[in-house]
Amino acid sequence: MAFWLFKSEPNTWSWDDQVARGETGEEWDGVRNYQARNNMRAMQVGDRGFFYHSMKEKAIVGIVEVCAVAHPDSTTDDPRWECVDIRAIRAVKTPVTLQMCKDDPRLHNMVLVNNSRLSVQPVTDDEWAVVCGMAGVAP
DNA sequence: GCCAACGTTGGC
């Protein structure tokens, strides 16, 4: 199983919106970046991901699960863009802020720390465990 | 609100 990080601007799509979609989940649509799309193409059902709020909050606030592999993005006719579906698993106990990630030497190679603009990012097994520890949730 | 970083577009 692989691990990922999904970034969202809460005014556009927040963790609460995601939770409200329940077991059904929601398309992670609107991605118009090849790197992010390629990451989604690599995802399998059951992969886990962090849900990150950008801009004002800048923190990992929840855990999600991929519930559908990449398929055409319904918000565009352009066949280049695909997206997966994700569903909320649980909120974290303690939000893990960007600053906390930057301050932890174990996370210095994390994509979030080095390339904050990529909206769908891979997370390594080690990073997953470290962040889960800080967040107060089981890996 | 500003601006740096990055990705994409389009002219050549």
Add this chain to the structure above:
DNA sequence: GCCAACGTTGGC
């Protein structure tokens, strides 16, 4: 195929 111009993102 290169590169300048432009638009967008997101941290500060």
